[in-house]
Amino acid sequence: MSNFDVELDASGLNCPLPVLKARKALSSMSPGQRLLLIATDKGAEKDIPAFSNITGNPLIETSEKDGKLHFLIEKGEG
């Protein structure tokens, strides 16, 4: 996983908390900064790309590590 500025561990949290927490974290970040979001909610696999697509915060990378989903999201200009 590439470099990130903020890490958010949403392991154990269920829908819609990973999305809500990602939103909160991104709102205090500057455009271009990157958020590493870790989640165990299986729904996040589709929810985070949808969130990223709608809010204009590009999803840079997705991977799975130790059974957890890792999302690297860049704060957009919007």
Place this chain on the structure above:
Amino acid sequence: MTKKVAIIASKGTLDNAYPPFLLASTAAALGFEVKIFFTFYGLTLLTKDPDLKISPLGNPAMPMPVPIPSIVQIIPGLEWFATWMMKRKLKQKGVASWQELRDICVESEVELIACQMTVDLFDYNSEDFIDGISPGGAATFLEFASEADITLYI
């Protein structure tokens, strides 16, 4: 153009508290403008600290540890048990409490509209409700819903 979501919340059980607040808080996180119109039993969801319950009665799809015939479900305490079981499960599975989702709705400026007709019908007072709700009627909702991209009746 900001997307708009219009929701009617008409039910006041624990399970029915989730869909309006969950979808509204998520929609707000996606940057959508959201209004929820609370009517009839949905008004309970706007009161300060309601003890919401879930009833297995008339709900054959509710998973129970052992099958309980409908006639037995009128026994006092069974509703309490079903509610306790549901709350425990929600916690175990890392699901937010409905109050948490309601707080997020308020923080993210989801407009919570109390149907004035049912407020009067059930003799609610403004101090029964949480802060920041606005009263409204059918035309208030329909005006917003007519411009909404998503409209839901729950």
